Amino acid sequence: MKYTEALERYQHKINSVSSEEMVLNLGPQHPSTHGVLRLELITDGEVVKEVIPHLGYLHRCFEKHAEALNYSQIIPFTDRMDYMASMNNNHAFVMGVEKMLGIEDKIPKRVEYIRVLVCELNRIASHLIAIGTYGIDIGAFTPFLWCFRDREHIMNMLEWTSGARMLYNYIWIGGLFYDVPVGFEERCVEFVKYFKPKMKELNELLTENQIFISRTANVGVLPLDVAINYGCSGPMLRGSGLKYDLRREDEYSVYPELDFEIPYAKGEIGTVGDCWNRYKVRIDEIAESLKIIEQCAIKLQHEHKRTPDFDPRALVPKKVVPKQQDFYCRAENPKGEIGFYFIADGKSDKPFRVKSRGPSFNNLSVISEISKGVLIADLVAIIGSIDIVLGEVDR
Protein backbone atom coordinates (compact mmCIF):
# COMPACT_ATOMS: atom_id res chain seq x y z
CA MET A 1 0.00 0.00 0.00
CA LYS A 2 1.38 3.35 -1.09
CA TYR A 3 0.29 5.28 2.01
CA THR A 4 1.93 2.96 4.53
CA GLU A 5 5.10 2.32 2.56
CA ALA A 6 7.23 4.72 4.59
CA LEU A 7 5.97 3.22 7.85
CA GLU A 8 6.91 -0.27 6.71
CA ARG A 9 10.32 0.97 5.64
CA TYR A 10 10.85 2.50 9.07
CA GLN A 11 9.69 -0.64 10.89
CA HIS A 12 11.96 -2.74 8.74
CA LYS A 13 14.91 -0.52 9.58
CA ILE A 14 14.28 -0.80 13.32
CA ASN A 15 13.77 -4.57 13.15
CA SER A 16 16.84 -5.25 11.11
CA VAL A 17 19.57 -3.39 12.95
CA SER A 18 22.83 -5.29 12.82
CA SER A 19 24.12 -7.15 15.85
CA GLU A 20 26.68 -4.51 16.85
CA GLU A 21 24.01 -1.81 16.81
CA MET A 22 21.41 -1.16 19.44
CA VAL A 23 18.10 0.69 19.36
CA LEU A 24 17.81 2.93 22.39
CA ASN A 25 14.80 4.96 23.43
CA LEU A 26 15.48 8.36 24.93
CA GLY A 27 12.22 9.65 26.37
CA PRO A 28 9.32 10.41 26.30
CA GLN A 29 9.84 10.45 30.07
CA HIS A 30 13.40 11.62 30.29
CA PRO A 31 14.45 14.88 31.95
CA SER A 32 16.91 15.78 29.21
CA THR A 33 14.26 15.81 26.51
CA HIS A 34 12.56 18.83 28.12
CA GLY A 35 9.09 17.39 27.99
CA VAL A 36 7.57 14.45 26.22
CA LEU A 37 9.88 14.11 23.27
CA ARG A 38 10.88 10.59 22.32
CA LEU A 39 14.07 10.04 20.41
CA GLU A 40 14.79 6.63 19.02
CA LEU A 41 18.52 6.21 18.69
CA ILE A 42 20.39 3.65 16.67
CA THR A 43 23.66 3.41 18.49
CA ASP A 44 26.93 1.67 18.05
CA GLY A 45 28.43 1.51 21.51
CA GLU A 46 28.24 5.08 22.73
CA VAL A 47 28.12 6.63 19.29
CA VAL A 48 24.78 7.74 17.93
CA LYS A 49 24.41 6.57 14.34
CA GLU A 50 20.92 7.84 13.73
CA VAL A 51 18.26 9.79 15.59
CA ILE A 52 14.59 9.25 14.80
CA PRO A 53 12.40 11.75 16.65
CA HIS A 54 8.85 10.76 17.58
CA LEU A 55 6.46 13.59 18.36
CA GLY A 56 2.85 13.93 19.28
CA TYR A 57 2.77 12.94 22.95
CA LEU A 58 1.41 16.38 23.78
CA HIS A 59 -0.78 16.87 20.72
CA ARG A 60 -3.91 18.78 21.73
CA CYS A 61 -5.49 19.47 18.32
CA PHE A 62 -4.90 23.23 18.44
CA GLU A 63 -5.75 23.68 14.77
CA LYS A 64 -8.94 21.65 14.99
CA HIS A 65 -10.08 23.49 18.09
CA ALA A 66 -9.34 26.82 16.43
CA GLU A 67 -11.80 26.04 13.64
CA ALA A 68 -14.61 25.77 16.19
CA LEU A 69 -13.85 28.90 18.23
CA ASN A 70 -14.02 32.58 17.49
CA TYR A 71 -10.83 34.59 17.19
CA SER A 72 -10.77 35.94 20.75
CA GLN A 73 -11.39 32.50 22.18
CA ILE A 74 -8.34 31.12 20.38
CA ILE A 75 -5.96 33.41 22.28
CA PRO A 76 -5.90 31.17 25.41
CA PHE A 77 -5.03 28.25 23.15
CA THR A 78 -2.02 30.11 21.81
CA ASP A 79 -0.91 30.53 25.43
CA ARG A 80 -0.59 26.80 25.64
CA MET A 81 1.58 26.47 22.57
CA ASP A 82 4.85 27.86 23.81
CA TYR A 83 3.89 27.99 27.46
CA MET A 84 7.27 29.48 28.40
CA ALA A 85 6.50 32.60 26.40
CA SER A 86 2.74 32.94 26.30
CA MET A 87 2.81 36.71 25.92
CA ASN A 88 4.80 36.47 22.72
CA ASN A 89 2.36 33.95 21.28
CA ASN A 90 -0.58 36.17 22.20
CA HIS A 91 1.15 39.11 20.58
CA ALA A 92 1.84 37.31 17.31
CA PHE A 93 -1.69 35.95 17.06
CA VAL A 94 -3.35 39.22 17.96
CA MET A 95 -1.18 41.13 15.51
CA GLY A 96 -2.28 38.84 12.73
CA VAL A 97 -5.97 39.29 13.48
CA GLU A 98 -5.58 43.05 13.83
CA LYS A 99 -3.88 43.26 10.45
CA MET A 100 -6.72 41.28 8.91
CA LEU A 101 -9.23 43.67 10.46
CA GLY A 102 -7.15 46.65 9.39
CA ILE A 103 -7.02 48.20 12.85
CA GLU A 104 -3.31 47.77 13.54
CA ASP A 105 -2.60 51.49 13.02
CA LYS A 106 -5.30 52.58 15.42
CA ILE A 107 -3.92 50.76 18.46
CA PRO A 108 -2.83 53.35 21.05
CA LYS A 109 0.89 53.70 21.59
CA ARG A 110 0.52 52.98 25.29
CA VAL A 111 -1.05 49.62 24.51
CA GLU A 112 1.77 48.77 22.11
CA TYR A 113 4.43 49.73 24.64
CA ILE A 114 2.79 47.61 27.31
CA ARG A 115 2.64 44.70 24.87
CA VAL A 116 6.32 45.00 24.06
CA LEU A 117 7.17 45.39 27.74
CA VAL A 118 5.38 42.23 28.83
CA CYS A 119 6.69 40.32 25.79
CA GLU A 120 10.25 41.20 26.62
CA LEU A 121 9.75 40.25 30.27
CA ASN A 122 8.44 36.94 29.05
CA ARG A 123 11.35 36.58 26.65
CA ILE A 124 13.75 36.88 29.59
CA ALA A 125 11.73 34.33 31.55
CA SER A 126 11.84 31.92 28.63
CA HIS A 127 15.59 32.34 28.13
CA LEU A 128 16.16 31.87 31.86
CA ILE A 129 14.44 28.50 31.64
CA ALA A 130 16.49 27.63 28.58
CA ILE A 131 19.74 28.55 30.32
CA GLY A 132 18.86 27.01 33.68
CA THR A 133 17.68 23.69 32.32
CA TYR A 134 20.60 23.62 29.93
CA GLY A 135 22.93 23.90 32.90
CA ILE A 136 21.23 21.03 34.61
CA ASP A 137 21.42 18.90 31.44
CA ILE A 138 25.16 19.39 31.44
CA GLY A 139 25.44 18.75 35.17
CA ALA A 140 25.49 22.23 36.71
CA PHE A 141 22.82 22.40 39.38
CA THR A 142 23.23 25.89 40.84
CA PRO A 143 22.45 27.98 37.72
CA PHE A 144 19.13 26.17 37.50
CA LEU A 145 18.13 27.38 40.96
CA TRP A 146 19.39 30.88 40.29
CA CYS A 147 17.51 31.12 37.02
CA PHE A 148 14.29 29.94 38.62
CA ARG A 149 14.75 32.39 41.49
CA ASP A 150 15.02 35.31 39.07
CA ARG A 151 12.30 34.02 36.80
CA GLU A 152 10.03 34.00 39.81
CA HIS A 153 10.26 37.80 39.97
CA ILE A 154 9.06 38.02 36.38
CA MET A 155 6.29 35.51 37.02
CA ASN A 156 5.13 37.56 39.99
CA MET A 157 5.14 40.74 37.95
CA LEU A 158 3.15 39.18 35.15
CA GLU A 159 0.77 37.65 37.64
CA TRP A 160 0.24 41.08 39.10
CA THR A 161 -0.62 42.40 35.63
CA SER A 162 -2.73 39.62 34.20
CA GLY A 163 -3.81 37.45 37.10
CA ALA A 164 -2.08 34.33 35.83
CA ARG A 165 1.42 33.03 36.30
CA MET A 166 2.07 31.31 33.03
CA LEU A 167 -0.95 31.35 30.71
CA TYR A 168 -1.97 34.97 30.56
CA ASN A 169 -4.56 35.67 27.84
CA TYR A 170 -3.49 39.25 28.48
CA ILE A 171 -3.05 40.72 25.01
CA TRP A 172 -6.43 41.04 23.33
CA ILE A 173 -7.46 41.82 19.79
CA GLY A 174 -7.54 45.60 19.70
CA GLY A 175 -6.10 46.15 23.15
CA LEU A 176 -5.33 44.56 26.46
CA PHE A 177 -7.16 42.75 29.21
CA TYR A 178 -6.36 45.58 31.65
CA ASP A 179 -3.94 48.43 31.91
CA VAL A 180 -0.82 47.54 33.91
CA PRO A 181 -1.30 48.03 37.67
CA VAL A 182 -0.21 51.28 39.29
CA GLY A 183 3.48 51.08 40.10
CA PHE A 184 4.27 48.41 37.52
CA GLU A 185 6.65 50.60 35.54
CA GLU A 186 8.63 51.44 38.67
CA ARG A 187 8.82 47.78 39.56
CA CYS A 188 10.18 47.01 36.08
CA VAL A 189 12.96 49.55 36.58
CA GLU A 190 13.66 48.06 39.99
CA PHE A 191 13.77 44.58 38.50
CA VAL A 192 16.27 45.64 35.83
CA LYS A 193 18.46 47.15 38.53
CA TYR A 194 18.24 43.97 40.58
CA PHE A 195 18.72 41.61 37.66
CA LYS A 196 21.75 43.10 35.90
CA PRO A 197 24.30 42.05 38.57
CA LYS A 198 22.62 38.63 38.74
CA MET A 199 23.35 38.09 35.06
CA LYS A 200 26.98 38.91 35.70
CA GLU A 201 27.05 36.29 38.45
CA LEU A 202 25.41 33.76 36.16
CA ASN A 203 27.98 34.43 33.45
CA GLU A 204 30.81 33.90 35.89
CA LEU A 205 29.26 30.69 37.11
CA LEU A 206 28.20 29.12 33.83
CA THR A 207 29.14 30.94 30.63
CA GLU A 208 32.83 31.12 31.42
CA ASN A 209 32.96 27.86 33.30
CA GLN A 210 35.63 25.57 31.89
CA ILE A 211 33.62 22.39 32.43
CA PHE A 212 30.59 23.92 30.75
CA ILE A 213 32.71 25.12 27.83
CA SER A 214 34.29 21.73 27.28
CA ARG A 215 30.86 20.12 27.24
CA THR A 216 29.33 22.59 24.78
CA ALA A 217 31.99 24.21 22.60
CA ASN A 218 32.43 22.53 19.20
CA VAL A 219 29.54 20.19 19.94
CA GLY A 220 26.58 19.90 17.57
CA VAL A 221 27.83 22.39 15.00
CA LEU A 222 25.00 23.65 12.82
CA PRO A 223 26.31 25.31 9.65
CA LEU A 224 24.38 28.36 8.50
CA ASP A 225 23.21 26.93 5.17
CA VAL A 226 21.81 23.86 6.92
CA ALA A 227 20.08 26.05 9.49
CA ILE A 228 18.37 28.10 6.78
CA ASN A 229 17.43 25.05 4.74
CA TYR A 230 15.81 23.41 7.75
CA GLY A 231 13.88 26.57 8.60
CA CYS A 232 15.66 27.18 11.90
CA SER A 233 15.03 30.59 13.35
CA GLY A 234 15.62 32.62 16.45
CA PRO A 235 18.68 31.85 18.59
CA MET A 236 19.31 28.73 16.48
CA LEU A 237 19.80 30.80 13.35
CA ARG A 238 21.62 33.61 15.11
CA GLY A 239 23.76 31.01 16.84
CA SER A 240 24.92 29.99 13.39
CA GLY A 241 26.18 33.50 12.82
CA LEU A 242 23.38 35.28 10.97
CA LYS A 243 22.15 38.62 12.24
CA TYR A 244 18.48 38.07 11.55
CA ASP A 245 15.67 39.04 13.84
CA LEU A 246 12.08 39.64 12.77
CA ARG A 247 11.74 42.43 15.30
CA ARG A 248 14.14 44.35 13.07
CA GLU A 249 13.26 42.75 9.71
CA ASP A 250 9.51 43.32 9.88
CA GLU A 251 9.63 46.31 12.24
CA TYR A 252 6.34 45.38 13.81
CA SER A 253 4.72 47.01 16.86
CA VAL A 254 6.91 49.72 18.42
CA TYR A 255 10.21 47.90 17.93
CA PRO A 256 11.46 50.45 15.36
CA GLU A 257 11.25 53.15 18.06
CA LEU A 258 13.38 51.17 20.48
CA ASP A 259 17.10 50.95 20.62
CA PHE A 260 18.52 47.46 20.88
CA GLU A 261 21.06 45.27 19.15
CA ILE A 262 20.60 41.84 17.64
CA PRO A 263 23.10 39.46 19.22
CA TYR A 264 24.52 36.77 16.99
CA ALA A 265 27.27 34.21 17.35
CA LYS A 266 30.77 35.43 16.76
CA GLY A 267 32.55 32.29 17.90
CA GLU A 268 34.53 33.75 20.83
CA ILE A 269 34.69 30.22 22.19
CA GLY A 270 34.29 27.11 20.06
CA THR A 271 32.95 27.39 16.51
CA VAL A 272 30.08 29.47 15.20
CA GLY A 273 26.98 27.28 15.22
CA ASP A 274 27.91 25.04 18.15
CA CYS A 275 25.98 24.58 21.39
CA TRP A 276 27.97 27.18 23.31
CA ASN A 277 27.32 29.86 20.71
CA ARG A 278 23.58 29.17 20.69
CA TYR A 279 23.61 29.42 24.45
CA LYS A 280 25.59 32.68 24.33
CA VAL A 281 23.07 34.26 21.95
CA ARG A 282 20.38 33.72 24.60
CA ILE A 283 22.57 35.27 27.30
CA ASP A 284 23.16 38.32 25.11
CA GLU A 285 19.48 38.57 24.23
CA ILE A 286 18.60 38.87 27.89
CA ALA A 287 20.79 41.96 28.12
CA GLU A 288 19.09 43.44 25.05
CA SER A 289 15.63 42.67 26.43
CA LEU A 290 16.57 44.46 29.64
CA LYS A 291 17.43 47.51 27.54
CA ILE A 292 14.02 47.35 25.86
CA ILE A 293 12.27 47.01 29.20
CA GLU A 294 14.04 50.08 30.55
CA GLN A 295 13.07 52.14 27.51
CA CYS A 296 9.47 50.95 27.61
CA ALA A 297 9.19 51.74 31.31
CA ILE A 298 10.45 55.28 30.68
CA LYS A 299 8.05 55.79 27.77
CA LEU A 300 5.16 54.50 29.85
CA GLN A 301 6.01 56.88 32.66
CA HIS A 302 6.39 59.99 30.52
CA GLU A 303 5.35 60.15 26.88
CA HIS A 304 2.56 57.62 27.08
CA LYS A 305 1.70 57.81 30.72
CA ARG A 306 -1.43 56.61 32.40
CA THR A 307 -4.43 58.91 32.08
CA PRO A 308 -7.75 58.51 33.92
CA ASP A 309 -9.73 58.12 30.68
CA PHE A 310 -7.39 55.60 29.10
CA ASP A 311 -9.21 52.39 28.31
CA PRO A 312 -7.09 49.56 26.90
CA ARG A 313 -10.26 47.81 25.77
CA ALA A 314 -11.67 50.78 23.88
CA LEU A 315 -10.84 49.23 20.50
CA VAL A 316 -11.63 45.63 21.34
CA PRO A 317 -14.24 44.63 18.76
CA LYS A 318 -17.46 43.05 19.96
CA LYS A 319 -17.37 40.59 17.11
CA VAL A 320 -14.30 39.84 15.05
CA VAL A 321 -15.27 39.19 11.43
CA PRO A 322 -12.35 39.75 9.06
CA LYS A 323 -12.96 40.13 5.34
CA GLN A 324 -12.50 37.08 3.17
CA GLN A 325 -8.76 36.58 2.85
CA ASP A 326 -5.82 34.51 3.89
CA PHE A 327 -3.05 36.00 5.89
CA TYR A 328 0.24 34.79 7.28
CA CYS A 329 1.53 36.70 10.27
CA ARG A 330 4.99 36.14 11.69
CA ALA A 331 6.75 37.49 14.74
CA GLU A 332 9.86 36.86 16.79
CA ASN A 333 9.24 34.53 19.69
CA PRO A 334 12.07 33.76 22.17
CA LYS A 335 12.57 30.53 20.24
CA GLY A 336 12.30 31.91 16.73
CA GLU A 337 9.78 32.74 14.07
CA ILE A 338 6.26 32.06 15.20
CA GLY A 339 3.71 32.26 12.45
CA PHE A 340 -0.03 31.95 12.11
CA TYR A 341 -1.66 31.30 8.78
CA PHE A 342 -5.33 32.29 8.81
CA ILE A 343 -8.00 31.63 6.26
CA ALA A 344 -11.04 33.81 6.92
CA ASP A 345 -14.21 33.12 4.98
CA GLY A 346 -15.58 36.64 5.44
CA LYS A 347 -18.88 35.49 6.92
CA SER A 348 -18.23 34.03 10.32
CA ASP A 349 -16.27 35.08 13.39
CA LYS A 350 -14.50 31.74 13.37
CA PRO A 351 -11.47 31.13 11.20
CA PHE A 352 -11.88 28.61 8.39
CA ARG A 353 -8.38 27.34 9.04
CA VAL A 354 -5.54 28.31 11.33
CA LYS A 355 -2.15 26.80 10.86
CA SER A 356 0.54 27.63 13.33
CA ARG A 357 4.20 27.49 12.55
CA GLY A 358 5.99 26.85 15.78
CA PRO A 359 9.66 27.77 15.92
CA SER A 360 10.50 24.73 18.07
CA PHE A 361 8.90 22.41 15.53
CA ASN A 362 11.25 23.58 12.81
CA ASN A 363 14.27 23.94 15.07
CA LEU A 364 13.84 20.39 16.31
CA SER A 365 13.64 18.95 12.80
CA VAL A 366 17.35 19.60 12.35
CA ILE A 367 18.31 17.28 15.21
CA SER A 368 18.82 14.15 13.13
CA GLU A 369 21.09 16.12 10.83
CA ILE A 370 23.41 17.58 13.47
CA SER A 371 23.60 14.61 15.79
CA LYS A 372 24.94 11.98 13.42
CA GLY A 373 28.00 10.37 14.94
CA VAL A 374 27.98 12.20 18.27
CA LEU A 375 28.19 10.59 21.69
CA ILE A 376 24.98 10.03 23.64
CA ALA A 377 26.09 12.54 26.28
CA ASP A 378 26.62 15.14 23.55
CA LEU A 379 23.17 14.44 22.17
CA VAL A 380 21.76 15.61 25.50
CA ALA A 381 23.79 18.80 25.14
CA ILE A 382 22.45 19.31 21.62
CA ILE A 383 18.79 18.85 22.59
CA GLY A 384 19.21 21.34 25.42
CA SER A 385 20.84 23.91 23.15
CA ILE A 386 17.92 23.80 20.70
CA ASP A 387 15.59 24.87 23.54
CA ILE A 388 12.40 23.16 22.52
CA VAL A 389 9.00 23.44 24.12
CA LEU A 390 6.94 20.39 23.41
CA GLY A 391 3.70 22.29 23.84
CA GLU A 392 4.53 24.01 20.61
CA VAL A 393 6.16 21.14 18.76
CA ASP A 394 3.06 19.00 19.22
CA ARG A 395 0.42 21.75 19.47
Add this chain to the structure above:
Amino acid sequence: MTFTEIKELLIQKFGPDIIEAEETQGLQPALVIKKDHIVEVCLMLRDNENTWFDFLSNLSGVDYGVEAQKFGVVYHLSSILKKHQLVLKVYQQNDRDEQNLPVFKSVTSIWKTADWHEREAFDLLGIYFEGHPDLRRILLPDDWEGYPLRKDYKTAEQYHNIKIDM
Protein backbone atom coordinates in the same frame (compact mmCIF):
# COMPACT_ATOMS: atom_id res chain seq x y z
CA MET B 1 11.32 42.08 -6.15
CA THR B 2 7.67 42.92 -6.23
CA PHE B 3 4.86 40.44 -6.74
CA THR B 4 4.36 41.46 -10.39
CA GLU B 5 8.06 41.18 -11.17
CA ILE B 6 8.18 37.67 -9.73
CA LYS B 7 5.12 36.76 -11.75
CA GLU B 8 6.71 38.05 -14.93
CA LEU B 9 9.91 36.18 -14.17
CA LEU B 10 7.95 32.96 -13.78
CA ILE B 11 6.09 33.53 -17.05
CA GLN B 12 9.34 34.29 -18.79
CA LYS B 13 10.98 31.09 -17.51
CA PHE B 14 8.12 28.63 -17.73
CA GLY B 15 5.55 30.18 -20.07
CA PRO B 16 2.18 31.74 -19.20
CA ASP B 17 0.47 28.40 -18.48
CA ILE B 18 2.46 27.85 -15.30
CA ILE B 19 0.28 30.28 -13.35
CA GLU B 20 -3.27 29.05 -13.08
CA ALA B 21 -4.63 32.08 -11.27
CA GLU B 22 -3.76 35.01 -9.11
CA GLU B 23 -5.35 35.78 -5.77
CA THR B 24 -4.90 39.44 -5.07
CA GLN B 25 -7.89 40.34 -2.91
CA GLY B 26 -6.12 39.98 0.46
CA LEU B 27 -3.13 41.72 2.01
CA GLN B 28 -0.76 39.07 0.74
CA PRO B 29 -1.27 38.29 -2.95
CA ALA B 30 -0.76 34.67 -3.95
CA LEU B 31 0.11 32.84 -7.13
CA VAL B 32 -1.68 29.60 -7.93
CA ILE B 33 0.84 27.38 -9.66
CA LYS B 34 0.10 24.35 -11.81
CA LYS B 35 0.45 21.55 -9.34
CA ASP B 36 2.76 19.31 -11.34
CA HIS B 37 5.32 22.07 -11.77
CA ILE B 38 5.62 23.28 -8.21
CA VAL B 39 9.04 21.67 -7.67
CA GLU B 40 10.63 23.34 -10.71
CA VAL B 41 9.08 26.67 -9.79
CA CYS B 42 10.31 26.46 -6.21
CA LEU B 43 13.79 25.40 -7.28
CA MET B 44 14.01 28.32 -9.66
CA LEU B 45 12.72 30.76 -7.03
CA ARG B 46 15.27 29.52 -4.53
CA ASP B 47 18.27 29.55 -6.84
CA ASN B 48 17.58 32.61 -8.97
CA GLU B 49 19.81 35.42 -7.77
CA ASN B 50 17.02 37.98 -7.98
CA THR B 51 14.42 36.06 -6.00
CA TRP B 52 16.62 34.06 -3.60
CA PHE B 53 13.83 32.48 -1.57
CA ASP B 54 16.08 30.48 0.71
CA PHE B 55 13.69 30.23 3.65
CA LEU B 56 10.41 28.35 3.67
CA SER B 57 8.49 30.02 6.48
CA ASN B 58 5.49 27.80 6.47
CA LEU B 59 3.79 25.06 4.50
CA SER B 60 0.14 24.41 5.21
CA GLY B 61 -2.22 21.84 3.84
CA VAL B 62 -5.79 23.07 3.48
CA ASP B 63 -9.09 21.26 3.11
CA TYR B 64 -11.44 23.66 1.34
CA GLY B 65 -14.58 21.96 2.53
CA VAL B 66 -16.96 19.21 1.57
CA GLU B 67 -18.79 21.16 -1.16
CA ALA B 68 -15.64 22.47 -2.79
CA GLN B 69 -14.14 18.93 -3.02
CA LYS B 70 -10.81 20.66 -3.14
CA PHE B 71 -7.50 20.36 -1.32
CA GLY B 72 -4.58 22.71 -1.45
CA VAL B 73 -1.09 23.37 -0.20
CA VAL B 74 0.07 26.88 0.62
CA TYR B 75 3.76 27.79 0.63
CA HIS B 76 5.00 30.90 2.42
CA LEU B 77 8.43 31.69 1.10
CA SER B 78 10.70 34.35 2.42
CA SER B 79 14.10 35.57 1.45
CA ILE B 80 16.56 36.43 4.18
CA LEU B 81 18.89 38.25 1.81
CA LYS B 82 16.38 40.10 -0.39
CA LYS B 83 13.87 40.66 2.42
CA HIS B 84 10.77 39.84 0.40
CA GLN B 85 8.03 37.28 0.80
CA LEU B 86 5.83 35.29 -1.56
CA VAL B 87 2.81 33.03 -1.27
CA LEU B 88 2.40 30.11 -3.64
CA LYS B 89 -0.61 27.82 -3.79
CA VAL B 90 -1.44 24.58 -5.47
CA TYR B 91 -4.92 23.10 -5.70
CA GLN B 92 -6.37 19.75 -6.55
CA GLN B 93 -9.89 18.42 -6.83
CA ASN B 94 -10.48 15.26 -4.85
CA ASP B 95 -13.50 13.14 -4.01
CA ARG B 96 -12.45 12.76 -0.33
CA ASP B 97 -12.12 9.00 -0.59
CA GLU B 98 -9.52 7.87 1.94
CA GLN B 99 -8.20 5.27 -0.46
CA ASN B 100 -7.55 7.98 -3.03
CA LEU B 101 -5.75 10.84 -1.33
CA PRO B 102 -4.96 14.12 -3.11
CA VAL B 103 -1.40 13.98 -4.43
CA PHE B 104 1.06 16.83 -4.62
CA LYS B 105 4.76 16.92 -5.38
CA SER B 106 7.07 17.16 -2.38
CA VAL B 107 9.42 20.12 -2.06
CA THR B 108 11.60 18.40 0.57
CA SER B 109 14.47 18.28 -1.89
CA ILE B 110 14.45 22.09 -2.00
CA TRP B 111 13.79 23.06 1.60
CA LYS B 112 14.24 20.50 4.37
CA THR B 113 11.68 22.51 6.37
CA ALA B 114 9.05 20.94 4.17
CA ASP B 115 9.88 17.46 5.50
CA TRP B 116 8.03 17.74 8.79
CA HIS B 117 5.42 20.16 7.49
CA GLU B 118 4.47 17.75 4.71
CA ARG B 119 4.35 14.89 7.17
CA GLU B 120 2.00 16.99 9.28
CA ALA B 121 -0.25 17.73 6.31
CA PHE B 122 -0.28 14.01 5.46
CA ASP B 123 -1.04 13.11 9.05
CA LEU B 124 -3.83 15.58 9.74
CA LEU B 125 -5.34 16.21 6.31
CA GLY B 126 -4.48 13.16 4.29
CA ILE B 127 -2.51 14.88 1.57
CA TYR B 128 0.00 12.60 -0.10
CA PHE B 129 3.34 14.07 -1.16
CA GLU B 130 5.03 12.32 -4.01
CA GLY B 131 8.79 12.06 -3.62
CA HIS B 132 8.83 12.62 0.13
CA PRO B 133 11.63 10.53 1.69
CA ASP B 134 9.77 9.44 4.82
CA LEU B 135 6.04 10.16 4.71
CA ARG B 136 4.87 8.73 8.03
CA ARG B 137 2.37 10.20 10.44
CA ILE B 138 4.08 12.68 12.73
CA LEU B 139 1.73 13.92 15.45
CA LEU B 140 -0.76 11.06 15.66
CA PRO B 141 0.05 7.40 16.37
CA ASP B 142 1.06 5.32 13.35
CA ASP B 143 -2.10 3.23 13.51
CA TRP B 144 -4.56 6.11 13.74
CA GLU B 145 -7.45 5.94 11.28
CA GLY B 146 -8.74 8.93 9.39
CA TYR B 147 -7.48 12.47 8.98
CA PRO B 148 -8.70 14.72 11.81
CA LEU B 149 -8.28 18.15 10.23
CA ARG B 150 -10.59 17.27 7.36
CA LYS B 151 -13.87 19.12 7.55
CA ASP B 152 -15.93 15.91 7.46
CA TYR B 153 -13.92 14.06 10.10
CA LYS B 154 -15.91 12.04 12.60
CA THR B 155 -14.22 11.42 15.92
CA ALA B 156 -13.39 7.79 16.43
CA GLU B 157 -15.34 6.10 19.22
CA GLN B 158 -12.38 4.30 20.64
CA TYR B 159 -8.70 3.82 20.20
CA HIS B 160 -7.21 0.48 21.31
CA ASN B 161 -10.25 -0.13 23.55
CA ILE B 162 -9.86 3.27 25.18
CA LYS B 163 -13.13 5.14 24.92
CA ILE B 164 -12.85 8.61 23.39
CA ASP B 165 -15.15 11.01 25.19
CA MET B 166 -16.36 14.13 23.50
